[in-house]
Amino acid sequence: MYLKNDIWLNSFLQAILTLSFLSSECGQAPLNNKIFGGEAATAGAWPWQVSIHITCDGDLCYCGGSLINKDWVLSAAHCLQGRSGLNPYETNRTASRIIIHHTFNNPKNDNDIGLIQLSSSVTFTDYIRPVCLAAAGSTFAAGTEIWVTGWGKLHSGGECSFPDILQEVQVPIVSNSDCYDAYGGLITNNMICAGLIKVGGKGSCQGDSGGPVVSWNGSLWIQSGIVSFAGVKCDDPRYPSVFTRVSQYQDWIATNIANNTPRFVEFNNNGFRSSLNLFLFSISLTFSIIPFTFSHYLSS
Numbered sequence: 001m002y003l004k005n006d007i008w009l010n011s012f013l014q015a016i017l018t019l020s021f022l023s024s025e026c027g028q029a030p031l032n033n034k035i036f037g038g039e040a041a042t043a044g045a046w047p048w049q050v051s052i053h054i055t056c057d058g059d060l061c062y063c064g065g066s067l068i069n070k071d072w073v074l075s076a077a078h079c080l081q082g083r084s085g086l087n088p089y090e091t092n093r094t095a096s097r098i099i100i101h102h103t104f105n106n107p108k109n110d111n112d113i114g115l116i117q118l119s120s121s122v123t124f125t126d127y128i129r130p131v132c133l134a135a136a137g138s139t140f141a142a143g144t145e146i147w148v149t150g151w152g153k154l155h156s157g158g159e160c161s162f163p164d165i166l167q168e169v170q171v172p173i174v175s176n177s178d179c180y181d182a183y184g185g186l187i188t189n190n191m192i193c194a195g196l197i198k199v200g201g202k203g204s205c206q207g208d209s210g211g212p213v214v215s216w217n218g219s220l221w222i223q224s225g226i227v228s229f230a231g232v233k234c235d236d237p238r239y240p241s242v243f244t245r246v247s248q249y250q251d252w253i254a255t256n257i258a259n260n261t262p263r264f265v266e267f268n269n270n271g272f273r274s275s276l277n278l279f280l281f282s283i284s285l286t287f288s289i290i291p292f293t294f295s296h297y298l299s300s
Helices: 176-182 246-256
Strands: 049-056 059-067 072-075 095-100 114-118 132-134 145-150 167-174 191-194 212-216 221-229 241-245 264-268 271-275 293-295
Touching (some): 049 072, 059 212, 145 221, 167 176, 191 221, 221 246, 246 264
Parallel strands (some): 132 221, 132 264
Antiparallel strands (some): 072 114, 145 167, 145 212, 212 221
């Protein structure tokens, strides 16, 4: 992730997933002071942030993700396709199942969404919590501020190292029509864009993929997007960052997580309305054990 003024969020405080979850408690970050105008977050500011470690072609690759209940992580399909620090909060989980959206279009990154089931449930603390998901019907007007978090590159191009410490950046939503013009027609209604057009300098970058994009709506943090892609140069002011629009996938997520369905909350600029999903059916799934490791990092 690149920022004009880098904001360091955690000082090696990590938590590799441990959570006991009640769906009504999603979107709460009791240690986050962002809503009170603070500039530096305390440990646990983004308690749903997940780091996914993937073995790809013999190398270790990284993506982001978000904890949505005690058993499931939400991420980007392009992070999961074809994939088979010492501190008091640390624990480990592997993946027992991955589910990629059946119409994911790799060249165009449409329907870039996937789910990861953890090998065992995790335990809820002030530092580790699930995020609420934007419900169908949510609206995100141009100019609405969102927060993007991740361990992606701080600068575009060149020999740029990835940070060890979680980064955050706040950017405004860009209208889909402006985003469509910027990307020459690649943008669909399944996407949402954000950034500083004609200014640049803030947004997502390589390594942030799959991570959460959240908005504050009265009393809860609601995940509006999943980091998907950006321009060739992350800081190019012509190209905003592009995210998968979570509200388009409420039915898909609920169908695939029939037990302990995550909480969906309708977002608009005037308040929020809870939308508890009542899907009680499941579908047959073919899955295999995938050698992923999930690191749940605390922010500070």
